[in-house]
Amino acid sequence: MSQTLPSGSLSGKTALVTGSSRGIGADTVRYFAEAGANVVINFRNKAPRAEKLATQLRELGVEALVVGADLTDPESVKAMFDEVERTFGGLDILVLNASGGMESGMAEDYALHLNRDAQVNVLETALPLLKDDARVVFVTSHQAHFIRTTPTMPEYEPVALSKRAGEDALREKIPALEERGIGFTVVSGDMIEGTITATLLERANPGAISARREDAGKLYNVSEFAAEVARAAVDPVPADNTRLVGDTGSFGGE
Numbered sequence: 001m002s003q004t005l006p007s008g009s010l011s012g013k014t015a016l017v018t019g020s021s022r023g024i025g026a027d028t029v030r031y032f033a034e035a036g037a038n039v040v041i042n043f044r045n046k047a048p049r050a051e052k053l054a055t056q057l058r059e060l061g062v063e064a065l066v067v068g069a070d071l072t073d074p075e076s077v078k079a080m081f082d083e084v085e086r087t088f089g090g091l092d093i094l095v096l097n098a099s100g101g102m103e104s105g106m107a108e109d110y111a112l113h114l115n116r117d118a119q120v121n122v123l124e125t126a127l128p129l130l131k132d133d134a135r136v137v138f139v140t141s142h143q144a145h146f147i148r149t150t151p152t153m154p155e156y157e158p159v160a161l162s163k164r165a166g167e168d169a170l171r172e173k174i175p176a177l178e179e180r181g182i183g184f185t186v187v188s189g190d191m192i193e194g195t196i197t198a199t200l201l202e203r204a205n206p207g208a209i210s211a212r213r214e215d216a217g218k219l220y221n222v223s224e225f226a227a228e229v230a231r232a233a234v235d236p237v238p239a240d241n242t243r244l245v246g247d248t249g250s251f252g253g254e
Helices: 023-034 047-058 074-088 110-129 157-171 174-179 196-204 208-216 222-232
Strands: 014-017 038-043 064-068 091-096 130-141 183-189 242-245
Touching: 014 023, 014 074, 023 038, 023 047, 023 091, 023 222, 038 047, 038 074, 047 064, 064 074, 074 110, 091 110, 110 130, 110 157, 130 157, 130 222, 157 183, 174 183, 183 222, 196 208, 222 242
Parallel strands: 014 038, 014 091, 038 064, 091 130, 130 183, 183 242
Antiparallel strands: none
């Protein structure tokens, strides 16, 4: 991967990315570490993968803390941040990357519980640790961000609605965050090649990804999109707190 953030630009900072044992989260946390940040790798059930990533990142000369947590369990989330506080004392960057809802065998309200309630709880639990110039980034998709004006595939609609509900609930926190000087940015991307969501969608609706690629002209891959997420944590906060990545021509207004 090419250098996404200037080397040393995050020295002395600490960044936590939820769901960072693989995919977009793993690449995002790697970009932070390459820029000199100490990092917290959060996973739900991929401990060996998280530990392997941490070993790689420590070779860059940064500290890497691996913490398992089920984000839908408030006690688990509290324990995670307690460990972060003991290890690093505070947080400069929080990336709310972990989401889901297309997994089989989950309760009917699981998507809303994970994509709205858990996201808000993670932010609220992190608040005492966030420094006064900290940055919070919420990762979503165009299919969710624009769901109020642009329909999506039926298979994805419950997830899209739950993620938009999560985005709206987090946006309500912006005034309180700004009072402390904490910046908040929503990063919304088109379908990302190689993600679990894209794989599950393709399984439910064969041809969906290639059709979207043809419509958009290009789809970002995991590392390209992760680079945009990482930059959102250091670039000036957009006036509308939104960073759109990839084609939006097929989507209506807010």
